[in-house]
Amino acid sequence: MNDLSEMGARLRDLRGNAEITQAELAELALVDVAAVGDMERGERVISYPHLRQFARVFGLSTDALDGLLRGGGGAARHAA
Numbered sequence: 911m912n913d914l915s916e917m918g919a920r921l922r923d924l925r926g927n928a929e930i931t932q933a934e935l936a937e938l939a940l941v942d943v944a945a946v947g948d949m950e951r952g953e954r955v956i957s958y959p960h961l962r963q964f965a966r967v968f969g970l971s972t973d974a975l976d977g978l979l980r981g982g983g984g985a986a987r988h989a990a
Contacts, residue, residue, distance in 0.1 A: 915952030917979045922950040924968060924978065939963035 925935050932950070936943035941960055948954035956964075956979065958972075965975040 912952060914955065916981065917956060918950040918952040920979045920981070921956065921964070925950075928968060935964070935967060938967045 925932070932946045933943050936946045940963055945954060949956050949960070961975060962972050965972045968975060
C-alpha cells in the first residue's frame, strides 16, 4: 500500500468512526463527493485546503489531522 492509499484508508476510518457517509463529509467540508472517494482510495492527494476543511468537520487542528492521516495518531489534539 502506498502513502496516498494509507492516508486515504485513515481518512475513511476517521469518517467511519464519526459515523458519517462520504456524501455527508463532502457536504460538511464543502468538497465534491467524488473527490472524497478519490482521496479515500488513494487516487487523489489530500490538499491543504481539503485538510483544513476536514479538520474543521472532525473538530481537530490541521496539524492533528495531518498527524493522524500520516499514522502519528498519538499526537492528535483537538482544535482550540
